[in-house]
Amino acid sequence: MSDRSHRAPAAARRRRLPLRYLLPSLLLVAVIAMLMLRGYVHSEILADHRIRPEAATDKVPEKILDGGPVIDTRGGRETSRSIGEHQLVLTFDDGPDPEWTPKVLDVLKKHDAHAVFFVTGTMASRHPDLVRRMVDEGHEVGLHTFNHPDLSYQSKKRIDWELSQNQLALEGAAGVRTSLFRPPYSSFADAMDDASWPVTKYIGSRGYITVVNNTDSEDWKRPGVDEIIRRATPKGGKGAIVLMHDSGGNRSQTVAALDRFLPELQGSGYKFANLTEALGMPGAHTPVSGLELWKGKAWVYAVEASDNITGVLVVGLAVIGVLVMSRFGLMLVLSGVHARRVRRKGFAWGRPITEPVSVLVPAFNEAKCIENTVRSLMLSEHPIEVVVIDDGSTDGTARIVENMRLPGVRVVRQHNAGKPAALNRGLANARFDLVVMMDGDTVFEPATVRELVQPFGDPSVGAVAGNAKVGNRDSLIGAWQHIEYVMGFNLDRRMYDILRCMPTIPGAVGAFRRSALERVGGMSDDTLAEDTDVTMALHRDGWRVVYAEKARAWTEAPETVQQLWSQRYRWSYGTMQAIWKHRRALVDKGPSGRFGRVGLPLVSLFMVLAPLLAPLIDIFLIYGLVFGPTEKTVGAWFGVLALQAVCAAYAFRLDKERMTHLISLPLQQLLYRQLMYVVLLQSWITALTGGRLRWQKLRRTGVVGVGLGGRVPHQRSTSVSGDERRPVA
The missing domain is CATH 3.90.550.10 (Spore Coat Polysaccharide Biosynthesis Protein SpsA; Chain A)
Known part of the structure; x- marks a missing residue:
């Protein structure tokens, strides 16, 4: 018998030997991958909670500081717009939340009002059904980054990642892209400074309209229903973009205030419309199809699987x-x-x-x-x-x-x-x-x-x-x-x-x-x-x-x-x-x-x-x-x-x-x-x-x-x- 014939069985055994470990190893790797994905989506590793203190404003154009809460820097523009009289654009940040977002949506539907939800990628990935409901019920959805970091601390590569991952979650959840963006920790237009302005210009170069606010309900402080309504109500019939939250903590006061706030202001002649409707602009949503849609759906399914598998593993x-x-x-x-x-x-x-x-x-x-x-x-x-x-x-x-x-x-x-x-x-x-x-x-x-x-x-x-x-x-x-x-x-x-x-x-x-x-x-x-x-x-x-x-x-x-x-x-x-x-x-x-x-x-x-x-x-x-x-x-x-x-x-x-x-x-x-x-x-x-x-x-x-x-x-x-x-x- 030749040396080759002696070597062949041994080689075959060496090739077959790892197979006994293959399936268990693949299962172990899959479990670890699902846990890593869950940690990734739940912002437990990539979250950056630093907030930059106020900086100088000498590099920010005066027309931006004195302008409205809608800032458009697309195509090199440096313009801003405000909301017309007797129009209110309600905006909700940090969701969707499985407990409070449905209640907010129920109140909006009850009073035939629309709003803009600035969702984070982590929450949208975990609760895609709520994002779908927002779109199906006629609301607009905007990006609020994936992990909610202060973008003035981040590199352009990280900003691109925050935007793309946020869009991926939105595409998978509702089958649309959006042109609206709100920076985390943002405030009024006059709070723009030399640290945040370059970020706003870069965001515009990526095709997004930056939306801040000019009326803050401060509902995150939970000051009471009456105080939330008082702070959210503009003076003298002026239009406004109102900041509220549907996530990030107990939002029972927000829901209760909203149920009173909407009919009271509607009775005063206010209309609660989407942002693009209030500004007379083209809609913010663009349907996606083909590969982009399937990439988004695959992402959402993977996140759902990671949560389910993690739940089983916890049991x-x-x-x-x-x-x-x-x-x-x-x-x-x-x-x-x-x-x-x-x-x-x-x-x-x-x-x-x-x-x-x-x-x-x-x-x-x-x-x-x-x-x-x-x-x-x-x-x-x-x-x-x-x-x-x-x-x-x-x-x-x-x-x-x-x-x-x-x-x-x-x-x-x-x-x-x-x-x-x-x-x-x-x-x-x-x-x-x-x-x-x-x-x-x-x-x-x-x-x-x-x-x-x-x-x-x-x-x-x-x-x-x-x-x-x-x-x-x-x-x-x-x-x-x-x-x-x-x-x-x-x-x-x-x-x-x-x-x-x-x-x-x-x-x-x-x-x-x-x-x-x-x-x-x-x-x-x-x-x-x-x-x-x-x-x-x-x-x-x-x-x-x-x-x-x-x-x-x-x-x-x-x-x-x-x-x-x-x-x-x-x-x-x-x-x-x-x-x-x-x-x-x-x-x-x-x-x-x-x-x-x-x-x-x-x-x-x-x-x-x-x-x-x-x-x-x-x-x-x-x-x-x-x-x-x-x-x-x-x-x-x-x-x-x-x-x-x-x-x-x-x-x-x-x-x-x-x-x-x-x-x-x-x-x-x-x-x-x-x-x-x-x-x-x-x-x-x-x-x-x-x-x-x-x-x-x-x-x-x-x-x-x-x-x-x-x-x-x-x-x-x-x-x-x-x-x-x-x-x-």
Whole structure:
């Protein structure tokens, strides 16, 4: 075979590898993009609240300072116009507001009056339906910038951006462009100064008429309805452009004043018209079509989507907050109850268990680890037989065990059929009624088997979960998993033990009553999490499943992100399969129903939903750091971290572990959640698309040694092939 043919499959694998991350990554990027858009539209990052103080006016033409409130600098002109007698142009700034703008529109419609609404791009983008209503009901709409900054502080590029984005929102909302513009923080024409005049001239060069006012209701001060009416009423029948607001705060006084102001002045002969109508000018609106219209609509739809998605994410954040607090509260309380129970003086499960135990060790290509595993078992303080089931290894795993020639150790060979089949083969070859199961990369302490089987003194106990620990915890990934094992798994197991709904007997260290396994049909290959599957089956059959904290086992955790991903992918997908397989427990009666209505919801919430939503904590941390409120966001995030640290410290104390590894907890929370998000999301995708995973084998290094003292005798072992049983020599 040519080198090219060897290289092609490897290259194809390299090309395919990123695809497993593609959809979760795209979803994460899309969520972040929607949050960024929301922050952008809600003016939480681009807003500039500086207001320039008054400046000199020597560069402003006198005719502008002494002229009317409508300033036209288009095409190099420097003219201004005023409103004729007995004509009022009502103008409303800063909207549209979802609460007050509809009320203002209702009053205007009630009294058959028109007005000009100077809308900001942020508000128009968020409430396009109100802008459409303004146009449909005959009002004029003008620009008030996108983010409401004082334009005298801004560059021409920023001014262009403010105008174009404001127009884009207007086009998307109502399908029109406008030629009217009002600068934020503007006042009367005689307030024009050397800082604002150049901006007004530049605005005119972009095709806009600048509209200020000559009558200010000062409704933003909320001085009372009577005072608003008094200030808005011109003297001696003069015409005016009246400044009011339909957004920016409580506008109830504005609405109430408007409902009196309109009929009173209409009765005095005043007409409330649009600006261009009052001036006898062409209309301010120009319909848009084609690409410009679709760009505007796309913008409005994107903003609407960002608000809706953010709303959903906020609900998700609330859910994860409740789940996190509930889980931590339950763990702290119930793990304390568990610790006091097992340490209570005179506590015993029943009669001491002294009879021999069968230890099953399924192994597939464990050449680097299997010797340490078997030698650790030879130091056991409890009488055992060891059955190593070689599941079609190609690295000489079985031969290594056979060459060790240890007493009480048998090797059973089979063609590669997966871990459940290997365990069932071992169960068929086991001699004793109590069966301990462990992984081929795990090391037991001398007391592990003895501690693991003592709960069987209670005849209602069908299975026992041991205390799995990370042996290779010196690397950063290993330290993170060490925290997870001590806090996330073992503290959980104490809680589930008290609630009598332990979801999983860990494959690394667990014990079973043979009769209990036989009643549920042994280890099933229906799911990829055979340990979770069989544990749920035992609960449904009425057996009690408990946790033996002193039955410690040291396992080799994945040392790369790829290996960790593969392992957790199988775990999470297998857990989802097991939940689905046992879903009928929700409506069952008896022990099955009890587990279904207590255990399944807890497992679904804490092991499937919570990790899937957990990245929201960090996503909103980033959002808060960028858009604010920064202090509250950082405080909330550190509050959650502090609560996790308390739980972790308590778990480490219960397990008598050193606290130094908790130094990496903040980094673990930032990065680990994202990995679990990818894993769980990919598991959901696999489940929904009907995919199926194989039993994925992790690459082992054999770094977890016996290290428990004592010397292991080297004696002959006996090999068993197929179903044949041979006596131990």
